[in-house]
Amino acid sequence: MSATADVRKQRLVRFIRRVWDEGDVEAADAWLAATYRIHHDPGDPWDGMTLDRAAFRDRVRQSRAAFPDQRFDIQGLFADGEGVAMSWLWAATHAGDLPAFPASGRTIRMSGLTVYFFDAADRLTGHWQVIDRLGVYRQLRQACAGAPPGGGSPASPD
DSSP states (O other): OOHHHHHHHHHHHHHIIIIIISOOGGGGGGTEEEEEEEEEOTTOTTTTOEEEHHHHHHHHHHHHHTOTTOEEEEEEEEEETTEEEEEEEEEEEOOSOBTTBOOOOOEEEEEEEEEEEEOTTSOEEEEEEEEOHHHHHHHHHHHHHTOOTTSSOOOOOO
């Protein structure tokens, strides 16, 4: 593996921990290029957009609002060319309201794969992502309907 690939993997892990897990959105500038392109992220309101750093920080704030304790469990990192692919598991408490889904206090989980792109200065320039949004939707529906985690039907009153 090249030194560049190792540097990019290490930078990506630090970025995920600091910005997404810890919510230090102001620190994002240290990792981002001047613009950040969301190449492919179906279901994401920012899919297909190019964001400046301020818009990226706003995206993180909005994304974390309903799930302030979110954590990514990085399963693997694979580097090739200008990209680093990261497979991950994610979990967070549904602590804030989403459209049609009031805060439930339940833990929501998902998995995904994100390819992050870097420039020559090893700054993040964008991503291409696939995640299990349907699984998140199902969990939110169950949580807001009072269903037990993992499916099934709500407990009947005694």
